[in-house]
Every structure is written in C-alpha cells, then in structure tokens.
Amino acid sequence: MKNIIKESIAKKILYAFIIAIIGFILLNITFMAYFLFQSIIRFFFRLVINIDYNSNYYWYPPLLHLLFVIVISLISWYIFHLKIKNISKAIFFCVPLATVYVTLGIFFYKLPIITYLLSGLFFISTYYYLIKTKKSWFYYYTLILVSFAMLLVGLLGVEI
Numbered sequence: 001m002k003n004i005i006k007e008s009i010a011k012k013i014l015y016a017f018i019i020a021i022i023g024f025i026l027l028n029i030t031f032m033a034y035f036l037f038q039s040i041i042r043f044f045f046r047l048v049i050n051i052d053y054n055s056n057y058y059w060y061p062p063l064l065h066l067l068f069v070i071v072i073s074l075i076s077w078y079i080f081h082l083k084i085k086n087i088s089k090a091i092f093f094c095v096p097l098a099t100v101y102v103t104l105g106i107f108f109y110k111l112p113i114i115t116y117l118l119s120g121l122f123f124i125s126t127y128y129y130l131i132k133t134k135k136s137w138f139y140y141y142t143l144i145l146v147s148f149a150m151l152l153v154g155l156l157g158v159e160i
Helices: 001-046 060-080 086-107 113-134 137-156
Strands: none
Touching: 001 060, 001 086, 001 137, 060 086, 086 113, 086 137, 113 137
C-alpha cells in the first residue's frame, strides 16, 4: 500500500514538472509566433498602406494583438476538442491562460490595479469553470502555476 501511495505521489510530481517545463517551452514558442505573426501582418499591411507607426495609427498595435488573441483562441478551441489526454490539454492550457494575462497587462498597463482586478476575476471565473466541468487536477495546477507566474511578472515589473 505504501508503494502505491509513493508511486502515485511521484507520478503526480512528475506530471507537475512536465506541465511546467513543456508549458514554459510552449509559451516561448507562442511569443516567437506572436512576433512572426506581427511581422507578416505588418509586411502585408505596408504593401497596401504606407504606414508610419509613430503617427496616427494608435489603433494598429491593439488590433494586431487582438488578431493574435483570436488566432490563439481558435487554436485553443480546436485543441481542447481533440480526443487527447488531459495532460496534453493541460500543458497547452498554459498558452491561452498566459495570453489572457498578457493581454490584460498590455491593455491596462497604465492602470495596474485594473489589471490585477480583471486578472483576479479571470482566475476566479476560470477556477469556477474547472469545478463546474469537473476537470482533472492538471488544469487546476496549470491555472495556479500560470496565474502565479504572471502575477510575479507583474509585481516584479518584468518586461515581456
């Protein structure tokens, strides 16, 4: 019986480690994809309109970011509807979570209290959703891990 408990605990620790490491790698890939996405959109936009990014186009950077959020949302929807293991979905869950937190940070960077309040509301509503849908502990762990990491990024003033 003790071996089963030790094995179960060791397996959970291994899963937690896998979620953290592969999730971190996915986040870095996502940020690189974000840069590539923006570069491609800017290239094609310049073909149509000769744009000076320092002038009257204040709407342009938020639009680019929102387009990327839509892309991440569609990819997330697809992945969460695949018939794959919960551990794989929980690993990918890092991406939309971090994307939401970063988006809140970008749009409300001048009002950090609003960023923290909206992030807290997002955390609570996501946690509630996980409870209501009876998701695996992997998802709770991912939510707490990413939320805590993004909170530290905000509190320590780390630039992304």
